Amino acid sequence: MNPCFYWIDRPVSFRPGETIAAALLRAGIADLGAGGGIVPGRVFCGIGACQACVVAVLGEGAVEACLTPARPGMRLAPPPSLGPHHERAGHE
Amino acid sequence: MSEQAMSELPILVVGGGPAGVAAAVSLAEAGLRVLLVEQRERLGGAIHRQPAPDAPQIWRGPARHRRNWTQLTSRLERVAARIELRTSSVFLGVDGAGRFLCEDRRAGQVFARPVRAAIVAVGAVERIRPFEGWERPGVMSAGGAQVLLKETGRPPEGPIVVAGSGPLLLAVAAQLARAGNPPLAVLERGKPWSRPKALASLMMAGPQLAEAAAYATALALNRVPYRLDSEVLGVSEAGQGLAIRVRLGTVERVLQARQLLVHDGLEPNRVGISLPAPEADVPVVLAGDGREIVGADAALLDGQRAAAAVLARLGRAVPVAALEAALGKARAFQRDLADALKSPPTLPSPETMICRCEGRRYADFTALPAEASAREIRLMGRFGLGACQGRFCGPTLAELRGEPLPPASPPRWPLRPVSLAALASFSMDQTET
Numbered sequence: 001m002n003p004c005f006y007w008i009d010r011p012v013s014f015r016p017g018e019t020i021a022a023a024l025l026r027a028g029i030a031d032l033g034a035g036g037g038i039v040p041g042r043v044f045c046g047i048g049a050c051q052a053c054v055v056a057v058l059g060e061g062a063v064e065a066c067l068t069p070a071r072p073g074m075r076l077a078p079p080p081s082l083g084p085h086h087e088r089a090g091h092e
Numbered sequence: 093m094s095e096q097a098m099s100e101l102p103i104l105v106v107g108g109g110p111a112g113v114a115a116a117v118s119l120a121e122a123g124l125r126v127l128l129v130e131q132r133e134r135l136g137g138a139i140h141r142q143p144a145p146d147a148p149q150i151w152r153g154p155a156r157h158r159r160n161w162t163q164l165t166s167r168l169e170r171v172a173a174r175i176e177l178r179t180s181s182v183f184l185g186v187d188g189a190g191r192f193l194c195e196d197r198r199a200g201q202v203f204a205r206p207v208r209a210a211i212v213a214v215g216a217v218e219r220i221r222p223f224e225g226w227e228r229p230g231v232m233s234a235g236g237a238q239v240l241l242k243e244t245g246r247p248p249e250g251p252i253v254v255a256g257s258g259p260l261l262l263a264v265a266a267q268l269a270r271a272g273n274p275p276l277a278v279l280e281r282g283k284p285w286s287r288p289k290a291l292a293s294l295m296m297a298g299p300q301l302a303e304a305a306a307y308a309t310a311l312a313l314n315r316v317p318y319r320l321d322s323e324v325l326g327v328s329e330a331g332q333g334l335a336i337r338v339r340l341g342t343v344e345r346v347l348q349a350r351q352l353l354v355h356d357g358l359e360p361n362r363v364g365i366s367l368p369a370p371e372a373d374v375p376v377v378l379a380g381d382g383r384e385i386v387g388a389d390a391a392l393l394d395g396q397r398a399a400a401a402v403l404a405r406l407g408r409a410v411p412v413a414a415l416e417a418a419l420g421k422a423r424a425f426q427r428d429l430a431d432a433l434k435s436p437p438t439l440p441s442p443e444t445m446i447c448r449c450e451g452r453r454y455a456d457f458t459a460l461p462a463e464a465s466a467r468e469i470r471l472m473g474r475f476g477l478g479a480c481q482g483r484f485c486g487p488t489l490a491e492l493r494g495e496p497l498p499p500a501s502p503p504r505w506p507l508r509p510v511s512l513a514a515l516a517s518f519s520m521d522q523t524e525t
Contacts, residue, residue: 015145015147016144017145018244021240022243026244026246026376030230031229032229037449037451038227038399038451039449041229042227042230043236044230044236045217045218046233046236046238046240047138047215047217047235047239048182048483049483050233050480050482051478051479052449052480054447054479054509060511061509061510061514062509063197063509064508067131067197071218078388080180087233
């Protein structure tokens with residue numbers, strides 16, 4: 001059985017060596033949520049340049065899903081503190 | 093620092109694609125120490141991107157690229173003792189003290205090292221001509237889709253449309269077809285037949301023409317239509333997928349697809365990289381597509397040219413006339429290609445998002461005073477200052493204003509998100525600890 005990480009509460013399995021982005025897309029998760037911003041995140045440029053696929057890793061920080069190898073047990077969510085509405089993020 | 097201590101410092105090379113690796117190898121072969129930093133787990137860059145350990149390799153690429161990369165990596169192995177390779181390490185920028193900061197994402201640690209010189213070879217970013225809905229999930233850059241395809245060996249599921257302009261559309265479409273999911277259509281905005289002169293010069297290019305013919309054959313075998321003078325007008329959500337409004341010549345239609353891959357050419361990835369004066373103590377040289385879009389073949393030569401520039405600064409001039417001549421040919425090819433596919437700018441609709449990071453639309457841009465300064469465009473308009481630092485709206489803003497926004501000065505670093513924990517475990521020089 002393939003290892004898995006969690007997108008919010010949903011388990012997402014991945015193949016060893018795969019990036020977070022590849023695993024999310026294969027699971028049909030294209031909309032990465034607006035988080036603290038106003039435009040939903042999504043995998044776009046694949047090279048860490050556009051920052052649209054930045055996800056929050058619980059206990060670590062924010063990383064580009066397209067660059068970051070998936071690890072078993074990681075807990076991922078839309079980043080709460082990116083975009084123009086970051087000042088509100090703490091109250092929502 | 094004494095001259096001897098200085099001479100023992102490495103040359104930093106940022107970026108492990110053909111230009112960066114060629115630069116690193118050339119410097120190491122000349123007897124210098126090199127610190128080579130690459131953001132992914134494996135070297136290769138966009139062109140020589142390697143599949144993940146267990147993933148199938150669906151497309152091995154043109155023979156000349158494979159040969160070039162095999163030769164380069166075997167040279168790399170011979171001088172490996174002089175090259176410190178840091179993979180999974182992201183270049184964050186240059187701090188106020190002129191230190192080059194990188195984050196080792198595997199170790200969760202930011203590091204800076206005193207270096208003798210730096211070569212920045214971070215490749216290209218794709219240009220995107222915005223249309224209504226381009227910011228939606230399901231729309232991806234063609235290059236981004238290619239990264240996933242090369243690394244996983246699997247195409248995305250469901251119907252795909254590929255649109256925009258440039259040779260990458262052909263390449264990605266052919267690779268998708270080979271991987272088992274040929275796109276519904278490839279829409280190229282350009283009208284090369286209206287530019288016979290540029291087209292005629294392109295016909296003189298040997299290897300690139302053969303490569304294009306191989307892609308065209310793959311598309312023909314899979315009955316993928318390649319439509320010229322065609323473009324996406326807008327995208328909206330439709331059930332599980334996308335409704336893509338397109339113009340095919342003079343006819344408008346709606347295509348239903350799961351994915352839309354867009355691409356309108358390449359720009360050097362220059363954001364946040366400030367170049368000191370040429371005579372600075374620590375020279376910084378750009379190489380490859382990150383300096384000028386020259387293509388994969390010429391990126392190898394440009395890496396060597398950058399290494400030669402660093403060696404010249406260290407008093408060891410090497411002849412570069414042959415390199416410059418070959419680069420001139422690559423430049424002419426890129427110019428002919430751009431000419432052949434050139435299309436007039438299209439004015440975005442008011443609802444078209446220009447800056448995805450900050451969610452700013454064309455209507456927000458036109459609401460700015462006509463004489464708005466670059467500072468006002470950034471601070472009042474909130475264009476060109478989001479998380480991507482203007483890499484994607486930059487070319488659009490340049491077209492709309494008639495001139496590019498000047499780079500932020502001083503550059504904003506970190507260029508990438510970095511965790512406080514990684515900053516807290518900052519290391520100045522791991523060789524001294």
